[in-house]
Amino acid sequence: MSDFLIFAIFFAALALMNLYRLAIGPTAADRQVAGDSADILITCALVLFSLYSGRGVYLDIAIISAMLGIIDTMLVGRYLDRGRWHYDADSDHR
Amino acid sequence: MRKTTFPAVLATFVVCFLFWLLLDFSFKPEELIAGAIVSLAVALFSARFFIHEKAGWFFHPLRLIKLLGFWCVTFPVELWKANVDMAKRCFTGCTNINPGIVKVPVDLKSDYGQAALANAITLTPGTMTLDIAEQEGQTYYYIHWIDVTATGEEAGEAIKGRLEKGLKGVWE
Amino acid sequence: MLIRIIADLLIFVGAVFATAGTIGVVKMPDPYSRMQASTCVATLGMLGVMLGALLYAIFVMASASAAIKVCVIAMLIFVTNPVGAHAIVKGAYRHGIRPDKPMEVDDFRRDFDE
Numbered sequence: 001m002s003d004f005l006i007f008a009i010f011f012a013a014l015a016l017m018n019l020y021r022l023a024i025g026p027t028a029a030d031r032q033v034a035g036d037s038a039d040i041l042i043t044c045a046l047v048l049f050s051l052y053s054g055r056g057v058y059l060d061i062a063i064i065s066a067m068l069g070i071i072d073t074m075l076v077g078r079y080l081d082r083g084r085w086h087y088d089a090d091s092d093h094r
Numbered sequence: 095m096r097k098t099t100f101p102a103v104l105a106t107f108v109v110c111f112l113f114w115l116l117l118d119f120s121f122k123p124e125e126l127i128a129g130a131i132v133s134l135a136v137a138l139f140s141a142r143f144f145i146h147e148k149a150g151w152f153f154h155p156l157r158l159i160k161l162l163g164f165w166c167v168t169f170p171v172e173l174w175k176a177n178v179d180m181a182k183r184c185f186t187g188c189t190n191i192n193p194g195i196v197k198v199p200v201d202l203k204s205d206y207g208q209a210a211l212a213n214a215i216t217l218t219p220g221t222m223t224l225d226i227a228e229q230e231g232q233t234y235y236y237i238h239w240i241d242v243t244a245t246g247e248e249a250g251e252a253i254k255g256r257l258e259k260g261l262k263g264v265w266e
Numbered sequence: 267m268l269i270r271i272i273a274d275l276l277i278f279v280g281a282v283f284a285t286a287g288t289i290g291v292v293k294m295p296d297p298y299s300r301m302q303a304s305t306c307v308a309t310l311g312m313l314g315v316m317l318g319a320l321l322y323a324i325f326v327m328a329s330a331s332a333a334i335k336v337c338v339i340a341m342l343i344f345v346t347n348p349v350g351a352h353a354i355v356k357g358a359y360r361h362g363i364r365p366d367k368p369m370e371v372d373d374f375r376r377d378f379d380e
Contacts, residue, residue, distance in 0.1 A: 014288045021292050029297050029358035037304040044315040059335040066339050070346035077353030080361040177310040181286035188293045194371035216348035219305040236374045240302050
């Protein structure tokens with residue numbers, strides 16, 4: 001039983017390592033990518049902890065975390081793309 | 095602005111309702127009715143973005159089996175190979191890399207086929223689709239590749255040869 | 267018992283690939299290579315954990331709702347991750363973020379020179 005707990009702690013530690021890149025990353029894209037992978041690792045840790053404790057609440061939290069992870073990535077990506085939300089394929093690529 | 099057609103609404107409604115059943119997994123009548131109302135509202139608003147031509151395409155059993163075969167057999171093999179390659183690069187010091195952006199011609203015609211191929215390429219570690227451009231009737235992908243060993247057609251064969259063959263059986 | 271061992275092995279494989287991806291994110295020299303390494307976390311790292319959890323939920327816990335929720339989580343990450351990666355790599359390139367060491371082959375800059 002406790003092997004799931006060990007793996008969950010390991011994944012949380014990997015997420016902390018990602019936070020190091022989030023702190024020092026020289027560009028915005030670096031920070032966003034590190035934050036996104038930390039989000040996925042925390043989702044994995046939540047699933048493992050839910051199996052360890054046998055409570056379904058953590059699985060619901062993991063679903064919400066997986067759903068909302070896309071939004072900030074899209075937001076930062078479109079913001080870096082010079083704020084152009086509607087991109088016309090016929091115009092030139094600037 | 096595209097028009098909302100009835101077959102498109104029906105197809106979107108069926109997909110949304112199946113997803114509701116998967117998430118909810120209870121068959122009481124009041125929950126089924128609530129799911130149907132929400133799915134119908136979503137289908138009415140989003141069908142014109144979701145489906146452009148033939149609405150019944152997705153429900154053909156042969157195509158469904160081929161698509162399932164692609165995502166369950168062809169793609170995981172490529173995913174495993176690329177992951178092992180990437181993990182080797184990461185564990186040996188992250189120095190033997192040669193990144194670059196290559197331009198690769200793609201033969202798929204359908205919008206959904208191109209989107210699925212671009213997503214499959216992005217999901218494979220080591221390659222990442224930047225942009226899709228169309229010049230003189232031929233579609234090109236711009237792909238960021240971590241270890242550039244070839245350009246043009248050969249690069250396309252090395253990156254997406256097996257994936258494109260698997261998807262061509264579905265979208266042709 | 268056998269199912270427990272298989273589930274643990276799958277989770278261990280996932281942990282190995284997640285470690286590789288994290289090392290890549292921290293140590294890779296330029297932003298685009300870091301994005302490539304983070305794909306490793308989102309595919310096999312996540313998939314190994316979810317497959318192990320799925321086996322455990324089906325055969326040991328015997329709970330259908332947990333199995334379906336794990337499936338939904340895996341599907342959500344698998345569908346949404348390439349969309350976000352596509353958006354952020356294109357945004358980063360068009361914003362003007364370039365690696366310190368210039369790329370040898372760069373067809374995008376050749377075609378749409380800024």
